[in-house]
Amino acid sequence: MPQTTVSTDVLKEAVRLACRAPSIHNSQPWRWIADAGTLELHLDVSRLVRSDSAGRQALISCGAVLDHLQVAMAAAGWTSFVDRFPNPNDHRHLASIDFAPMEYVTEGHHLRAQAISRRHTDRLPFAAPENPDAVETALRHAVADAAIVDVLGDDARPALVEAAAGTEAARLYDSAYHAELDWWTTSFDPTTGIPHSALVSAPEQDRVAVGRRFPVAHHQEQRREVPEDRSLVVVLSAFDDTRHDVLRCGEALSALLLTATMDGRATCTLTHLTETPAGRDVVSSLTGRALPEILIRVGSVPADEEAPPPTPRRPLAEVLTVNH
Incomplete structure (x- = not known):
């Protein structure tokens, strides 16, 4: 070298x-x-x-x-x-x-x-991507052997919605969790956390049934032409339960997100569905993989939308x- x-x-x-x-x-x-x-x-x-x-x-x-x-x-x-x-x-x-x-x-x-x-995390609803088979092929190619890739069809969406609701219900009285979530979304540190501009309103949140329930923003409802999220849901699973394999899942996530961005697709990671044993079990049952680590919504949004601030x-x- x-x-x-x-x-x-x-x-x-x-x-x-x-x-x-x-x-x-x-x-x-x-x-x-x-x-x-x-x-x-x-x-x-x-x-x-x-x-x-x-x-x-x-x-x-x-x-x-x-x-x-x-x-x-x-x-x-x-x-x-x-x-x-x-x-x-x-x-x-x-x-x-x-x-x-x-x-x-x-x-x-x-x-x-x-x-x-x-690239940015878009928590609004997505339209279904055009030519989903080609999208799936491109994403699999990008991830290569860094992680296991599964794409869930529409038949899996009800189970994902139920798992997301179950995760929220399990945390309904978890004051420590909600206090921390509130801190990360209203942080006094301007260099970290999730800014108000990246949050969505209650009606927008309701149109993405698989999303995490963040504190809501109070602004005019956006992207009304997409009444319901129809994104492709991609699951990245680890090959083995090791730190090396989990780190590689993160590398796979980056490769997937950048490929989608280059192709003009919107993306949003869904970490909450694998944070609890019950949620991981649901995702595992849908993919047949023992170690699902992270889910990503991939879809289409209006091309003329103004990009949010970084x-x-x-x-x-x-x-x-x-x-x-």
Whole structure:
């Protein structure tokens, strides 16, 4: 492998772009260390969400930022070589990444990196995607062998709706859960959490029966031409119950979301359906997979809609340490 060293400025810009990755409640549970042209990715346990006490969603979030980083570096002209969990005595050290110059940066590399900035979580209802078979093929190709992909048909939707309602009912009197959800959606920290602009109103929420019940926004109802969510629901499952496989599910999530964005599709991750044993059991029964990790709605929205403002991200100095 060539030993050419990546400049610190290139690493900084790649990390800045990579940190646009989605994370549970926009908690951004990652920390980067740059040293002599290499990068290390670590789990920031201080950013764990209480409802994710086992840290599975945090690992998925870190997998997404890891894949985003590889996409950003490719657009800058560098191939990434990832060593996952390089230190058996430190499970918070998720990956070490070395780089080598790419022979040629294609238009596809640039378009994929641009999709990072365009992608956003859309909690409004979607119309069914045109040519769903082609969409499914593209998403399977993007995920490759990072995770198991299943696409649920319309016949699975009633069970998903029931599972979502059951999850909400189980948490009806869970004051700790609702207090935390309220904190992440009304955070006084302008660099984290879910901003008001990313929330939906009660009528909009009712039109996405499988969605998480966030505190509602109070604004005029949007996308009324889509009376009911008809999105494609994709499930990513882990091959095995290991930290490595869960991290890879996060990388698969990133690949899927960026591919959908490049193709002009709207997306919304559904983490709540796998946060409780009952919800995971329902999803597992629908897919026949033992370890469903995350669901994603994929669909179509009006092309002339104005994009929402970007959700906040922590300053680079808070997530990246540069060793000189």
